[in-house]
Amino acid sequence: MAPRSLLRRRRTGAALASLLLPAALLVAAGPAGAVVASCAGTPQDFNGDGFADFAVGEVDGGATHGGKVHVFYGTASGPTFTGSGDAPDDQVFAQGVGGVPGVDAAGDGFGATVTAGDLNDDGCADLAIGAPGNNRRVGSVTVLYGSPGTGLRTTGAQFLSQDSVSAGQARVGEQFGASIAVGDFDDDGVEDLAVGAPFDVVEVPGGTDQGAVAVFYGATTGVGRSTRADVVLDQDDAAVPGAAEDGDAFGYAVAAGDVTGDGVDDLVVGAPGENGSGLVTLLPGSATGVGVTAGTGWSQSTPGVPGASETDDSFGETVTLGDITGDGAPDVLIGAPGENVGRGAVTILLSDGTTHVVGVAGAQAFSQSTAGVDGAAGVADNFGFSIAVADLDWDSFGDVAIGTPGDDIGAVVGAGSVTVLRGSAAGATVGAYGGARISQASVGVAGGPESGDGFGFAVSGAGIRNTGVDDLLIGVPGETLGAVSEAGLTVLLPGRTTGPSGVGSSEIEADRLNVAGGRTYQGHWGYSID
DSSP: TTHHHHHHHHHHOOOOOOOOOOOOOOOOOOOOOSSSOOOOTTOOOOSSSOOOOEEEEEEEEESSSOOEEEEEEEEEEEEEEOTTTOOOOSEEEOOTTOOOOOOOOOOOOTTSSSEEEEESSSSEEEEEETTHHHHHTTBBOOOOEOOTTTOOOEEEEEOGGGGTTTTTOTTTTTTTEEEEEEOOOOOOOOOEEEEHHHHOOOSSTTOOOOOOEEEOOOOOOOOSSSSSSOOOEEEOOOSSSOOOOTTTOEEEEEEEOOOOOSSSSSEEETTTGGTTTTTTEOOOTTOSSSSSOOEEEEEETTHHHHHHTTTOOOOOEEEEEEEESSSSSSHHHHEEETTHHHHHEEEEBBTTTOOOOOOOOTTTTTTSSSTTTSSOOTTTOOBTEEEEEEEESSSSEEEEEEEEOOBBBBTTTTTTTEEEBOOOOOOBBBBBTTTEEOOTTTTTTTSSOTOOBBTTSSSEEEEESSSSSSSSEEEEEOOOOOTBOOOOOOEEEOOOOOOSSSTTOOEEEETTTTSSSSOOTTTTEEEEOO
16 A cells, blocks of 8 residues: 555545455464453453453454454563464454354455453453444444453354344445444443444435444343343434534544543544534433433534634544543543644543533643644644553553654654653643654664554553553554565553653564464554554
């Protein structure tokens, strides 16, 4: 692919690459270790050993280029790479292999999105995997369930589409599974699953790319098996602000958390095409579910929100929740990677320290033009394309990692970078290490910047070593490895009290010893991480 083509592909939903090369595939059991009788609810812990695990999407991986997902298990020394010879420590999942539902086919995009959460209330994290290109871009989501000691299994796996909802209807091109979030929207103690279909047609016939979000309520027997009826939400619903219009792409991004301070998780939805500039909608959760209580919309035209709504800002293309201020409540982070001719920006809406309600008071905005932020804003940098919140320095405040996958590093076009803002009681800050830019030109980061690498295409934070400080995972899906063009990789930056840096970083990719699968030409490992 040409430089920046990965960015363009995600934004337009264009057909996935079809050039095929063979690759080995293994669906392995989880790692052997101490006997674990039950899971304790540690976030992202698939096997109950107390260490966070993580999944990496290789969206075009495999013999058919249908996509694969690699799962790595946390240990005190980091991800599992303790096997010998050809025995892999990771698990690899693909549709139609080893009990995974579906059929592996070119263009499915299996692994375009990966999200962990406990969807059956057994204390073990489960994994939801989006394949928005499946079946002529109708799209699907596969749910794999975690288990004590063993980790993720294909036994009991579920395959979901909009046809899985009684009120829904799967349509060609809607890309169900393009976004996924997990939260307890009806306060019953079991997490639920929200799935975006941003190119769905709500007003039939004649509409295009209006968008919708399906919500599957969780139960101890699995997602979508609650006595509460699953729902499909769109902007023509009474509780949803706005109206379904062509190009809105409602559901392009989804996130979940309690941002209204009532103890019930809420649903936050990005519609980056709304009015040509973008909108983020808050839909409150309640004892009767989400989409019942009237929602609130935020845009750059909302008083108190920094900036101004402009065509192609894509405000809401990325939405992430995380506690930056350390008050125990999530803040809302909104990416507008199209801002200022693709230079990009991130808006942060902070929770009130007393009520824990998120609002526009004290709202912040950052870009590479912000004083103290390293780098220089350039056309098509796409600052804010990906966002993660994690405590990377062990100070109890969530730090903000912002992906800028189109960033030029020196003369290298589209190599990509990640900016880290430091969390504080007042919000995100620059200074100290806050505002630092990390790239493959940074000291300690293996490799070197290359045109089209897309470093920062995906970012995620997790307590892989269970030390109290989170580690930072960075996707580089355009990375060429050896003779394999755009094989992709993931960079792991260990958290440290002095803040993240390239020192001690490691690369995780398909040709590393004890990693299963082998590199795939244009496999795009690192397209998604959670």
